[in-house]
Amino acid sequence: MRVAVIGGGVAGMTTSYRLMQQGHDVALFEASPYLGGLVRTFDVGGSRLEAFYHHLFSTDTTVLALIEELGFGDRMRWIDSKVGWFTDGTIYPFVTPLDLARFSPLPLIDRVKLGLMGLNLRKRDDWEEFEHVTAKDWIEKNVSKKVFEQVWGPLLHGKYGDAYDKVAMAWLWSKIHLRFASRKGGPLQKEQLGYLMGSFAVYVDELERRLRDGGVDVHTGTPVRQIVAEDGRAAGVVLPDGTRHAADAVVAAVPSSIFKQMAPPLTPDYDRRLDAVGWQFALCMVLTMQHSLSPIYWMNIPDQSMPFLALVEHTNFVGPENYGGNHILYISNYLEPDHRYFGMSEDELWALFEPALRTINPQFSSEWVNQRWLFKGPYAQPIITTEYRDKKPDHRTPVPGLYLENMTQIYPEDRGQNYSIRMGEEVAQMVVEDHARRPAADAAPGAVV
Numbered sequence: 040m041r042v043a044v045i046g047g048g049v050a051g052m053t054t055s056y057r058l059m060q061q062g063h064d065v066a067l068f069e070a071s072p073y074l075g076g077l078v079r080t081f082d083v084g085g086s087r088l089e090a091f092y093h094h095l096f097s098t099d100t101t102v103l104a105l106i107e108e109l110g111f112g113d114r115m116r117w118i119d120s121k122v123g124w125f126t127d128g129t130i131y132p133f134v135t136p137l138d139l140a141r142f143s144p145l146p147l148i149d150r151v152k153l154g155l156m157g158l159n160l161r162k163r164d165d166w167e168e169f170e171h172v173t174a175k176d177w178i179e180k181n182v183s184k185k186v187f188e189q190v191w192g193p194l195l196h197g198k199y200g201d202a203y204d205k206v207a208m209a210w211l212w213s214k215i216h217l218r219f220a221s222r223k224g225g226p227l228q229k230e231q232l233g234y235l236m237g238s239f240a241v242y243v244d245e246l247e248r249r250l251r252d253g254g255v256d257v258h259t260g261t262p263v264r265q266i267v268a269e270d271g272r273a274a275g276v277v278l279p280d281g282t283r284h285a286a287d288a289v290v291a292a293v294p295s296s297i298f299k300q301m302a303p304p305l306t307p308d309y310d311r312r313l314d315a316v317g318w319q320f321a322l323c324m325v326l327t328m329q330h331s332l333s334p335i336y337w338m339n340i341p342d343q344s345m346p347f348l349a350l351v352e353h354t355n356f357v358g359p360e361n362y363g364g365n366h367i368l369y370i371s372n373y374l375e376p377d378h379r380y381f382g383m384s385e386d387e388l389w390a391l392f393e394p395a396l397r398t399i400n401p402q403f404s405s406e407w408v409n410q411r412w413l414f415k416g417p418y419a420q421p422i423i424t425t426e427y428r429d430k431k432p433d434h435r436t437p438v439p440g441l442y443l444e445n446m447t448q449i450y451p452e453d454r455g456q457n458y459s460i461r462m463g464e465e466v467a468q469m470v471v472e473d474h475a476r477r478p479a480a481d482a483a484p485g486a487v488v
């Protein structure tokens with residue numbers, strides 16, 4: 040079977056790899072000059088580093104199995120997470136129950152309620168009721184208004200902007216549930232996060248090498264313009280220069296709105312689903328510095344007057360000795376696609392960020408900064424709202440032989456490498472099973488193009 044895969048993020052790469060392993064003839068088309076999508080990396084002090092901070096949880100079993108299969112299991116490191124909260128000019132560590140007990144910005148009674156909320160959600164497997172209620176309404180009713188106002192509300196606002204009060208409780212349930220489940224020794228155990236030494240590019244690059252060596256026709260810098268259907272079936276793709284690449288099945292591993300522009304006519308219900316889910320885009324400035332900003336790895340900044348939502352000091356996770364002695368800081372924002380920051384230059388953004396960094400650490404000075412980079416990540420986080428099952432498009436589209444896989448189809452888990460890889464494997468299997476079910480004459484080479 041000839042399969043065209045559109046999109047060389049980890050989902051499209053995994054689908055291509057699994058199909059290749061089963062002997063199919065695969066062509067992979069990626070718009071940008073490199074594979075890996077949002078797991079892209081760049082060079083810092085002679086080492087690779089993610090453009091967008093990445094770590095794994097112990098529950099991310101599919102990506103961990105792939106890393107093992109590719110021969111890099113011994114490079115995984117599990118490191119105590121150092122999460123903090125910056126509020127009212129103070130950095131509060133926020134990892135253990137003791138940290139929560141000491142979190143004085145929240146009244147004592149609400150600290151207890153917040154702790155009980157975590158324990159309760161961790162135990163609950165029946166999450167269906169959370170599909171029908173927003174996180175805001177559920178927390179205000181079942182925990183407390185203060186807990187929403189001071190903890191979850193600012194976090195949701197940081198990640199989802201104006202849509203903060205529309206996010207389904209199902210999304211938050213899954214995030215908390217999995218996060219607790221990843222504490223191997225139980226909820227009181229310290230959390231550990233996983234990192235692949237050398238960066239996640241180690242497995243992405245190996246996947247690319249195996250695709251190329253295994254005969255997959257990899258085209259980078261090649262945005263697909265159109266998906267062709269003939270006799271009601273997917274029949275191939277049209278490339279930027281107008282040439283056609285014929286295929287028996289097409290897998291689009293791209294965001295829904297991009298898919299909709301290139302797809303043949305679908306059904307009104309499928310079109311509605313493609314339009315139903317909004318996205319936040321990511322904006323990350325990365326600094327290499329001579330000194331450390333704080334002892335925290337992941338610092339939430341739940342203050343709307345600050346120009347960023349989180350600071351991720353990567354070298355408080357994986358030491359500066361791995362990056363030529365540089366301390367590495369990600370200044371992170373998730374924003375609406377039309378947010379003014381996307382129209383600003385790196386220097387204009389720096390003029391906003393620099394004084395705000397000094398409120399975190401008054402010693403900070405721009406002279407600490409060796410180098411800075413700005414990365415924009417479109418389609419970074421789908422917005423998971425209530426009644427989501429009625430919004431989620433199926434992987435099998437209404438056009439036989441045409442499949443869609445993107446992060447809007449990951450539910451109820453939060454998106455992440457693990458789930459894109461799992462989805463990539465599931466869709467590969469679907470393509471093979473559907474092909475096997477086709478009548479022989481219909482599936483004969485040449486019949487579709």
Ligand SMILES: Cc1cc2nc3c(=O)[nH]c(=O)nc-3n(C[C@H](O)[C@H](O)[C@H](O)COP(=O)(O)OP(=O)(O)OC[C@H]3O[C@@H](n4cnc5c(N)ncnc54)[C@H](O)[C@@H]3O)c2cc1C
Binds near residue numbers: 051068069262297
């Ligand atoms: C700031 C940030 C932090 C993150 N942190 C973590 C983390 O800590 N841990 C974790 O596991 N995950 C994390 N993630 C999520 C993780 O990066 C994603 O879940 C995963 O990379 C998504 O892979 P994907 O293949 O589904 O999509 P994408 O990576 O978005 O891939 C889609 C690909 O399609 C290509 N494309 C688009 N249009 C076309 C076209 N017309 N023709 C051909 N190709 C096209 C794009 O260029 C892109 O390469 C983070 C993401 C962000 C943005």
